Amino acid sequence: MxxxxxxxxxxxxxxxxxxxxxxxxxxxxxxxxxxxxxNMALPNxxxxxxxxxxxxxxxxxxxxxxxxxxxxxxxxxxxxxxxxxxxxxxxxxxxxxxxxxxxxxxxxxxxxxxxxxxxxxSQRDVEIWSASRNKEAEVQKRARELAIRLGLEMKISDVEFQGDGSKATFYYTAEGRVDFRQLIKDMAKAFNIRIEMRQIGYRQEAARLGGVGSCGRELCCSTWLTDFRSVSTAAARYQQLSLNPQKLAGQCGKLKCCLNFELDAYLDALKSFPKADTKVMTAKGKAVCQKIDIFKGWMWFAYEGEWMNWYKLKTSHVHEILELNAKNEPVPSLEEYASELEEDTKIDFENVVGQDSLTRFDRPKRKKSRRKNQGRGGQQATKGQRGKSKGNRPQKESSGATKDQQQKQQKGGGNQKKRRPNKNQRRNKARQQGDKNE
Incomplete structure (x- = not known):
């Protein structure tokens, strides 16, 4: 850090x-x-x-x-x-x-x-202080060995030396009371210093040692939190969290202190809600609350015996139904007040960084097929028609060609491929070249 x-x-x-x-x-x-x-100066x-x-x-x-x-x-x-x-x-x-x-x-x-x-x-004070701080890890390890040898149910979590090196304070955690009189004698004999034992709680231990919580940030108790308030499972119930001790516990093994941070906001929002155990009377029968959404103001009800069919109601409608029930006037059904359960949850993904679609691998690949040229009437073009279409294309005039060559090309109907001479023609040409050389 x-x-x-x-x-x-x-x-x-x-x-x-x-x-x-x-x-x-x-x-x-x-x-x-x-x-x-x-930056502010004091008054005169x-x-x-x-x-x-x-x-x-x-x-x-x-x-x-x-x-x-x-x-x-x-x-x-x-x-x-x-x-x-x-x-x-x-x-x-x-x-x-x-x-x-x-x-x-x-x-x-x-x-x-x-x-x-x-x-x-002074410089001398700082040197003694630094030398004492460097010995704390070794002294803590030796003190733990002495506690284990004596069979004491305690954990020495931290050691702090005094600035002059004449005294050391040992911080420990334990479930109950520990008789450490013999341990103090052994440590005083081993370290030749004044010993002080101080018991701390598990939250104080986490604050002294520090660490990283499940949220990815440093522990609140080791950075800014100074007062440790009691945390109960009721805070998790009000916030509709799963009562899983592994998720609700922090590094210290106790309930997380952050459960109290947003508790007041949840309690204020729940004031406008009826009690969760209230039953609604209808002509079809009794309906029981199954789920609530605190900050959106929704409540889900289901008839007794039809637990799979839920009806989403607003808190204002629930209060209206309860007022009618107080006058012994049951409502016909919940369907009159219920809102549609199907909501448009489709998310439109925008191509922000220039990437392809997210569903590009879900589409089947299309087979590549050669497209054939078709005529105006939709029939397949013949070879002659394709040849004519090729011949009708405008030709580029080369700057180096003569007029005679251009006329020959026009008479020939465009660029034609040169035919390769056969075997007899090649022999006759070779003989003619030989005669010239002689």
């Missing part, structure tokens, strides 16, 4: 900045926020907001107070307060927009829990 300024290389690494997703423009980071107030006499937003590994962000009045901008690497030691992160947002983000995250502006920024990261 790479931003537009640096693009993507062969192995998925940013080609320009080589920072593996932590570029200075902050365009290829997760959950970025566009600072639309960056107003001081800039003293808090900034700092991003750490993956989607973890926090707010820090700039007590040293450092000139910070988006993309600066800073050393922040941590317990114990210090951590290293990248500034993702500054200015008045941070105040809006803190209100959105429900963080008090005057809270004492907001930690401070020590300084801009």
């Amino acid at each position: 790479g931003c537009t300024s640096c693009s993507t290389g062969k192995d998925g690494q940013p080609r320009g900045c080589k920072n593996n997703g932590t570029c200075g423009s902050d365009g290829c980071n997760k959950l970025t926020v566009f600072d639309w107030l960056s 006499g107003q001081k800039p907001f003293d808090c900034v937003e700092v991003r750490f590994k993956n989607s973890r962000k926090a707010f820090f107070r700039n007590t040293e009045n450092l000139s910070l901008s988006i993309g600066d690497v800073v050393a922040t307060e941590a317990s114990p030691g210090h951590d290293v992160g990248i500034v993702t947002l500054t200015g008045e927009l941070v105040k809006v983000q803190m209100k959105h995250k429900k963080v008090s502006l005057d809270s004492d829990e907001i930690k401070k920024i020590y300084r801009k990261a």
Whole structure:
């Protein structure tokens, strides 16, 4: 993944900045926020907001107070307060927009829990931070081996080192409660660092690791989605989706978060529909709803016992029938209100790019037959007539031919083929040439 300024290389690494997703423009980071107030100057006499937003590994962000009045901008690497030691992160947002983000995250502006920024990261801080990040894959593999040896039912999905390398946070997922006290002792002995275990859900795991969904785009939880709302199968029922768990589940194994995106539009459209389990009374008998089209406003009904014959009705007609049924006045039949089921679904394909017809292989090939010339009366022309027609054609006069040759050609009736001399004529001609040579 790479931003537009640096693009993507062969192995998925940013080609320009080589920072593996932590570029200075902050365009290829997760959950970025566009600072639309960056070009606007503050009124006279107003001081800039003293808090900034700092991003750490993956989607973890926090707010820090700039007590040293450092000139910070988006993309600066800073050393922040941590317990114990210090951590290293990248500034993702500054200015008045941070105040809006803190209100959105429900963080008090005057809270004492907001930690401070020590300084801009030096070259030494960046080297230690990079060395710690490079050890995370090896440490994660070793930690999984220790968990399997102890027989713990847990999955260590991610490891995050602190900026100074003195502490490591292990993120894991588990179905129930796990006793990992012995695991912490073994890992502290193997890695010689401070260990912190943090359990996360399956949705948070997918957000940290990232991936590509069934739609072909990156996961919403890893790019822009921050709040995880509960998703139920009722959302799929309202949208008339097949209740197939393999299609409704995302990368995390839970129901897809995108099922809630269009749910409100479906619920608003369903307000004008009668209940799906309502029955319509007619003189022919009861009719039951079989199918509905939410956005076109159609409903299909079938008589009890005649389930194969469906009648398409508008919602306005269904409400009219229900009003008559409430007055104990059944309608004669559904055929009076039903619309035609046969619709013109023929699609006209246009030859936009200059290609042949799409059905060119469906047509049988015609046999090639020689067309014979026919006369005016429709009878077949004879050989003489064809010869006469050939002789009547205008001839082109050659510029190099003499008048005598042209007259001979006209008397001969056109261009005639020269006859090949026979064997006796060729012998006599050869003898004449021999006599001349002597």
